[in-house]
Amino acid sequence: MADTSKPATRKAAIVGGNRIPFARSNSAYAQASNQDMLTATIDGLVARFGLQDKQLGEVVAGAVLKHARDFNLTRESVLGSKLSATTPAYDVQQACGTGLEAAILVANKIALGQIESGIAGGVDTTSDAPLAVSDDLRRVLISLNNAKTVQDRLKALAKIRPGMIAPEIPRNAEPRTGLAMGDHAAITAKEWEIGREEQDELAVRSHHNMAAAYDRGFFDDLVTPFLGLSRDNNLRPDSSLEKLSTLKPVFGKGDPAATMTAGNSTPLTDGASTVLLASDEWAAENGLPVLAHLVDAQTAAVDYVHGGEGLLMAPVYAMPVMLARNGLTLQDFDYYEIHEAFASTVLATMKAWEDPAFCKGKLGLDSPLGPIDRSKLNVNGSSLAAGHPFAATGGRIVAQLAKMLHEKGPGSRGLISICAAGGQGVVAILES
Amino acid sequence: MSDWYRDFANSGFGTTLVKQLGLPRPAVLRRFEPGQPLLPGPAIIGSAGEGRLREALTELLRAEGVHVQSPVTADGATDGEKPAAVILDATGLRTPGDLASAHDFLSPAVKRLRATGRVLILADPPSDADSPAQAAARQALDGLVRSMAKELRGGSTANLVHVPEGAEASIASPVRFFLSGRSAYVDGQVMSVSPAELPKADDDEQLLAGKxxxxxxxxxxxxxxxxxxxxxxxxxxxxxxxxxxxxxxxxxxxxxxxxxxxxxxxxxxxxxxxxxxxxxxxxxxxxxxxxxxxxxxxxxxxxxxxxxxxxxxxxxxxxxxxxxxxxxxxxxxxxxxxxxxxxxxxxxxxxxxxxxxxxxxxxxxxxxxxxxxxxxxxxxxxxxxxxxxxxxxxxxxxxxxxxxxxxxxxxxxxxxxxxxxxxxxxxxxxxxxxxxxxxxxxxxxxxxxxx
Amino acid sequence: MAVTVLDQAPNLGQLYAKAAVTARGRGGDLPDTRLARHGVQVDPAHLAAYARVCGMPLSDVLPATYPHMLTFPLQMALMSDRSFPLALPGLVHVRNRIEVLRAVRAHEPLDLEVWAENLAAHRSGAVVDLRATVSAGGEEVWRSTSSYLARGATAPDGAPQADVEVSVGGLERVVATWRVPDDAGRRYAKVSGDVNPIHLSGLTAKAFGFKRAIAHGMWVKARVLGALAGRLPDAVTVDVRFTKPLFLPSTVTLATEQHDGGWDVAVRNEKSGTEHVVGTVRPL
CATH class of the missing domain: 3.40.50.720 (NAD(P)-binding Rossmann-like Domain)
Incomplete structure (x- = not known):
């Protein structure tokens, strides 16, 4: 396998990012749509990097929860933004992996020389969630719409029953298992014997790290206020183990030993994020910095339905593949960004990498990937503090990590690991 | 943020009412817009004593496309267009007596100044004067300008620029500023220029291009x-x-x-x-x-x-x-x-x-x-x-x-x-x-x- | 053996009514009758409605349980006839085994044939097998055996012991949780035509001795196959035992386990663990 000749490519540069502060569901952004948030976020990026009326290679973004009206969401957002209207755009969706996957897509096109610049992003609202009419009512309404004569219309209308009126609210549940993501995570937490206290500790550290980062101005060039919010409103600088320990478990409830609470799980969140990627040449021509390069990425999926693997364990599988391809070990990084969907997910992920039996049996490795230096993990806070607007998390992490690596200096390396619904996981390497 | 009173006082009925009540009638100021000429009308340049700037001023205004009227035409004659600017080169002042010529020039010229006009006086700084008499004459201009500014109506302004020996090359930019709409709300002020090495040819529209x-x-x-x-x-x-x-x-x-x-x-x-x-x-x-x-x-x-x-x-x-x-x-x-x-x-x-x-x-x-x-x-x-x-x-x-x-x-x-x-x-x-x-x-x- | 060929599917509502009024005084041997229909075309709209209700993907290939939609009315006609020895009201579907011999396409004209056989003794009554076979172009492509228990009925002397059990593994891993709504029975009845009152409402179910309405066993079976969609071979045997009634509404779990290239499955109540359906899915 040593002699795999790669085609001539270049590494895409991460120029910077912008996001709006994340807001807990039904709070500051209760009235904002996906398009509102994505447009504002793109405009903030445009302002930060002077992209007004510029035609970029493309804009790639997505939302996990989408309305029918979110048709062509990203392109519509571009048309409403300050970018040139001749910038193409398309939507992607890979659940919580959407944002990072979008960045990989843009980076790959840059790497291949197909484009010179692009924006990757993601947005989600759980406040303005797409509420559907029941399937039955929807069918009646469709036939009503198709009816040509008054009689046909009346006939269609006559089919409406009171029971049809109740709307269908999207549930945060896996379609195939009917389990909430948290309940899945709870199964994994139990399997890996992840304790309550270590989860709470991780959550507290996330809040404290992010609050400190805000205080020292770290987010000044990563976040633009929106609708009166200038910091993530889920952030609790005064979070403490004592406070978190009083919360009752909300997932895996049937189990008396349940450990996952609202404090060590991410809440439903609204928000949007964007990242500006480019070739080094484009960045230089436009007088823009290169914070880091997107070196490589890997996506994996697990059979969490019938295969016996945890829903959120796919990054565990993706990691060794990517590390091997790059000749790196898990310890060769200055920073680790492991998306905190749940504190237990982060802990189970690390535990799996440290477990010789798992690494041999499931990952086919002679020796485990080994431990991660915790002092390099999510050092400026992650989703437990910021909140997690599904598709927007990837962009938040990429921009945040790129800036950290830039500050650390040339040659520094960072690792991203994001788990996603549907048993998927996306990992990536950034290098400054 | 509109000025309701100014708008009212300049409306048909408002003008009448304001006049009858003896209330002030704030003018609509002349503000800069790209493409606008430096002045909406001709300028008159005069001097008190043997000024050293008059020629440079005339050249500067002509380069800007401003018609420069002679003070003679302005004095009493009615055929000329009303001036939009009255400029006095007072760098020749030696004694307070010389101020009489300033008065002789300014009085008739300012009388004919059109609305949103500009009065600009250029003089040596009093601090550089050779004698108390010369300092007095120079300092006197302060009072003159500040009072004129208070007398002028119709959005016109009066300002004084001190030009020490050797700083003559520095006057172009302040002169343009004080005559133009850019200085609409700068009135009754005294300021100084100093010698400096200046770049040539300014593009008046994009003065900050590339900056x-x-x-x-x-x-x-x-x-x-x-x-x-x-x-x-x-x-x-x-x-x-x-x-x-x-x-x-x-x-x-x-x-x-x-x-x-x-x-x-x-x-x-x-x-x-x-x-x-x-x-x-x-x-x-x-x-x-x-x-x-x-x-x-x-x-x-x-x-x-x-x-x-x-x-x-x-x-x-x-x-x-x-x-x-x-x-x-x-x-x-x-x-x-x-x-x-x-x-x-x-x-x-x-x-x-x-x-x-x-x-x-x-x-x-x-x-x-x-x-x-x-x-x-x-x-x-x-x-x-x-x-x-x-x-x-x-x-x-x-x-x-x-x-x-x-x-x-x-x-x-x-x-x-x-x-x-x-x-x-x-x-x-x-x-x-x-x-x-x-x-x-x-x-x-x-x-x-x-x- | 007499084969009666019908032009169209019998109306199940009428059959239930007829069976109810003729329930008394049954007995004797199984009729030696076969009912058949030829050249049956699947109605795509019905197939779509079926797939939707059962949580199965809609495709050009019939779901393993779908031909039962076509053969069931014939079986009902057989069972509701006076000549059938067991009274239809009170018959309980206890086991269903389907063999898909090859993928059946939705546009293929199908020939159906059903009959009853194997009246057997059971500790709580008698069990009869309703058989069905489906052919396309003269080739048998699908067959099924539905075992019904008539509580309190007596099998003829010398009848064999009924075999209604399906053995499965431990099945400890829950892979899905389903909230089965109140109207699950009515929804499936609308599509399947199986308007047996025990599925329709609490009131009608009570009339037949059930505390609440119960889900159709064949619907549960179909849902299980829906959950395994994409992981089944074309030629497959699906054999399930309907153990305890699934009362509506309920929350149930699906457990699966891989065995012999196929699956063992169990559907249980989420809280009590009561087993509703266990089954095996094996490649043929």
Missing amino acids: VAVVTGAARGIGAAIAKVMARDGAHVVAVDIPAAGDKLAEVANEIGGTALQLDITAADAPQRLIEHLRERHGGVDVVVHNAGITRDKLLVNMDAARWNSVMAVNLQAQLDITQALLDTEGALKPNARVVCVSSQSGIAGNRGQTNYAASKAGVIGMVRAWAPQFAERGATINAVAPGFIVTEMTAKMPFGTREVGSRINSLQQGGLPVDVAETIAWLSQPGSGGVNGQTVRVCGQSMLGA
């Missing part, structure tokens, strides 16, 4: 107006404001094709972060406008330390720290850099309830004066602008009475607009304004406060 300008406090009000005017004149504006104002800041940056930089200028690392940003993105900076400012009003006896300290930190210390860092960092300030600091009328006249604010703004005046020589050494300048009553969102929140009185007690009988401050700052930022250094220019319509 990188930082404007702090750019998210709203005067700062946003400054950013817009600088961009209009061709500069790439780096709009700076606190992170919490980032959304408005982004709007401003996007409107003008600039960039937004969210930064708390009072943070310990703010100068370093600003400089890093400027060097990384723009290879340095040409123009720095220290506009960010806050008020925390209280009578001194009731003022806590927090109010005092926060106002000082934003309004004065941040300007000092950032400017010092720019000077200390190799390559941060580009050649012929311009620093413009926003002071305030309060810093000159004082204001009840604003000991902290007035102190900070007075400090700014001292700061630019002290720094000017050091800036001059590197072909750069540092100046201050002191706005008077400027109609902004902030003043819109003032009680009606306070606001109306505040906006009327000046020679132009109206409040200024943010753009008036912005135009003045943009002028000071021009490459051609290298001869203006260490000055504090009031943009106050000749306010009676601190006059």
Whole structure:
């Protein structure tokens, strides 16, 4: 396998990012749509990097929860933004992996020389969630719409029953298992014997790290206020183990030993994020910095339905593949960004990498990937503090990590690991 | 933010009513618009004694396409078009007796001055006078100009520029400014130019083309107006404001094709972060406008330390720290850099309830004066602008009475607009304004406060 | 053996009514009758409605349980006839085994044939097998055996012991949780035509001795196959035992386990663990 000749490519540069502060569901952004948030976020990026009326290679973004009206969401957002209207755009969706996957897509096109610049992003609202009419009512309404004569219309209308009126609210549940993501995570937490206290500790550290980062101005060039919010409103600088320990478990409830609470799980969140990627040449021509390069990425999926693997364990599988391809070990990084969907997910992920039996049996490795230096993990806070607007998390992490690596200096390396619904996981390497 | 009274007083019925009631009728000022000629009519140039600037002035105006009338034609004749500007070269003054010729020239010429006209006097600074008599004559012009400014109607202004020996080449930029619509709300002022090496041929429309300008406090009000005017004149504006104002800041940056930089200028690392940003993105900076400012009003006896300290930190210390860092960092300030600091009328006249604010703004005046020589050494300048009553969102929140009185007690009988401050700052930022250094220019319509 | 060929599917509502009024006085041997239909075309709209109700993907290939939609009315006609020895009301579907011999396409004209056989003794009554076979172009493509228990009935002397058990593994891993709504029975009845009152409402179910309405066993079976969609071979045997009634509404779990290239499955109540359906899915 040593002699795999790669085609001539270049590494895409991460120029910077912008996001709006994340807001807990039904709070500051209760009235904002996906398009509102994505447009504002793109405009903030445009302002930060002077992209007004510029035609970029493309804009790639997505939302996990989408309305029918979110048709062509990203392109519509571009048309409403300050970018040139001749910038193409398309939507992607890979659940919580959407944002990072979008960045990989843009980076790959840059790497291949197909484009010179692009924006990757993601947005989600759980406040303005797409509420559907029941399937039955929807069918009646469709036939009503198709009816040509008054009689046909009346006939269609006559089919409406009171029971049809109740709307269908999207549930945060896996379609195939009917389990909430948290309940899945709870199964994994139990399997890996992840304790309550270590989860709470991780959550507290996330809040404290992010609050400190805000205080020292770290987010000044990563976040633009929106609708009166200038910091993530889920952030609790005064979070403490004592406070978190009083919360009752909300997932895996049937189990008396349940450990996952609202404090060590991410809440439903609204928000949007964007990242500006480019070739080094484009960045230089436009007088823009290169914070880091997107070196490589890997996506994996697990059979969490019938295969016996945890829903959120796919990054565990993706990691060794990517590390091997790059000749790196898990310890060769200055920073680790492991998306905190749940504190237990982060802990189970690390535990799996440290477990010789798992690494041999499931990952086919002679020796485990080994431990991660915790002092390099999510050092400026992650989703437990910021909140997690599904598709927007990837962009938040990429921009945040790129800036950290830039500050650390040339040659520094960072690792991203994001788990996603549907048993998927996306990992990536950034290098400054 | 319209001036309802000015609009009313200039309406058909309003004009009649205002006249009959003997109320002032504030004029609609002549403000600059791109493409506009320097003056809407001819200019008359006269001199008191053997002036040394007249020829240069005439040449300058002709180059601008201004028809220059002879004083003879103007004197008593009615065939000529009414002048839009009356310019007196008073550099020849030796004694107070010579002032008679100033009167002889000005009296008939100013009588024929059209609305929104300009009176500009150029003279040597009294401090350089050979004799007390000459100093007296020169100083006398102060009183003359300030009084004329109060007598002029119809939005006309009168100003005095001191031109020391050797600084003759520096007059073009101030002359253009004072005659143009850019100086609409600058009235009754006295300022000095100094010798400087100046670049040639200015493009009057894009005086700041290719320049990188930082404007702090750019998210709203005067700062946003400054950013817009600088961009209009061709500069790439780096709009700076606190992170919490980032959304408005982004709007401003996007409107003008600039960039937004969210930064708390009072943070310990703010100068370093600003400089890093400027060097990384723009290879340095040409123009720095220290506009960010806050008020925390209280009578001194009731003022806590927090109010005092926060106002000082934003309004004065941040300007000092950032400017010092720019000077200390190799390559941060580009050649012929311009620093413009926003002071305030309060810093000159004082204001009840604003000991902290007035102190900070007075400090700014001292700061630019002290720094000017050091800036001059590197072909750069540092100046201050002191706005008077400027109609902004902030003043819109003032009680009606306070606001109306505040906006009327000046020679132009109206409040200024943010753009008036912005135009003045943009002028000071021009490459051609290298001869203006260490000055504090009031943009106050000749306010009676601190006059 | 007499084969009666019908032109159209019998109306199940009428059959239930007929069976109810003729329930008394049954007995004797199984009729030696076969009912058949030829050249049956699947109605795509019905197939779509079926797939939707059962949580199965809609495709050009019939779900393994779908041909039962076609053969069931014939079986009902057989059972509701006076000649059938067991009274239809009270018959309980206890086991269903389907063999898909090859993928059956939705556009293929199908020939159906059903009959009853194997009246067997059971500790709580008698069990009869309703058989069905489906052919396309003269080739048998699908067959099924539905075992019904008549409580309290007596099998003829010398009848064999009924075999209604399906053995499965431990099945400890829950892979899905389903909230089965109140109207699940009515929804499936609408599509399948199986308007047996025990599925329709609490009131009608009570009339037949059930505390609440119960879900159709064949619907549960179909849902299980829906959950395994994409992981089944074309030729497959699906054999399930309907153990305890699934009362509506309920929350149930699906457990799966891989065995012999196929699956063992169990559907249980989420809280009590009561087993509703266990089954095996094996490649043929």
